[in-house]
Amino acid sequence: xxxxxxxxxxxxxxxxxxxxxxxxxxxxxxxxxxxxxxxxxxxxxxxxxxxxxxxxxxxxxxxxxxxxxxxxxxxxxxxxxxxxxxxxxxxxxxxxxxxxxxxxxxxxxxxxxx
Amino acid sequence: xxxxxxxxxxxxxxxxxxxxxxxxxxxxxxxxxxxxxxxxxxxxxxxxxxxxxxxxxxxxxxxxxxxxxxxxxxxxxxxxxxxxxxxxxxxxxxxxxxxxxxxxxxxxxxx
Numbered sequence: 001x002x003x004x005x006x007x008x009x010x011x012x013x014x015x016x017x018x019x020x021x022x023x024x025x026x027x028x029x030x031x032x033x034x035x036x037x038x039x040x041x042x043x044x045x046x047x048x049x050x051x052x053x054x055x056x057x058x059x060x061x062x063x064x065x066x067x068x069x070x071x072x073x074x075x076x077x078x079x080x081x082x083x084x085x086x087x088x089x090x091x092x093x094x095x096x097x098x099x100x101x102x103x104x105x106x107x108x109x110x111x112x113x114x
Numbered sequence: 115x116x117x118x119x120x121x122x123x124x125x126x127x128x129x130x131x132x133x134x135x136x137x138x139x140x141x142x143x144x145x146x147x148x149x150x151x152x153x154x155x156x157x158x159x160x161x162x163x164x165x166x167x168x169x170x171x172x173x174x175x176x177x178x179x180x181x182x183x184x185x186x187x188x189x190x191x192x193x194x195x196x197x198x199x200x201x202x203x204x205x206x207x208x209x210x211x212x213x214x215x216x217x218x219x220x221x222x223x224x225x
Binding site for chain 2: 031033035037041042043044045048050055056089091093095101102103104105107108110
């Protein structure tokens with residue numbers, strides 16, 4: 001069964017460093033998303049991406065964050081200068097089509113900023 | 115924005131018991147999904163159920179969109195059912211597919 005794949009599963013980084021979280025959505029999906037979950041809290045929307053541009057972003061998604069779909073398969077989230085409060089689980093999700101709106105999530109990347 | 119409330123926040127069961135988890139939402143929705151977050155943090159799709167009733171083995175779900183709630187039923191619970199159950203909704207007026215999650219119900223099933 002096709003699935004959303006995220007790498008790495010766990011990343012530890014120094015405060016102030018740049019990190020890139022990678023996702024390979026399901027191949028025939030057209031809508032892409034990043035969410036994050038701070039430990040013990042609910043899952044929060046960060047950004048949605050369709051047709052090579054951002055559709056919507058949350059207040060969390062400030063200038064330190066960017067997303068890119070550099071080729072036909074990868075979808076990345078970059079954090080330019082990490083802060084301690086960026087420590088969280090980051091989930092990538094994808095949806096196939098309009099009118100078939102089930103979102104499929106990757107297994108997550110646990111980011112720890114020290 | 116839309117508010118999503120789940121109840122109860124915590125639930126402790128003995129193996130074999132049945133349970134009902136509830137999700138209330140404050141506005142009309144285009145999409146509703148139930149997820150199980152396992153101990154490794156993975157979000158597992160349980161149901162895509164914007165309306166109606168679905169069943170999958172010991173689990174079933176019902177969404178009554180006109181009354182703005184959804185229910186997840188777990189029958190004959192097993193220890194492997196433990197984890198956090200999230201309801202997530204997509205409301206109108208936001209970008210397609212954007213999900214708003216509830217706070218979750220933490221389920222613990224004891225042997």
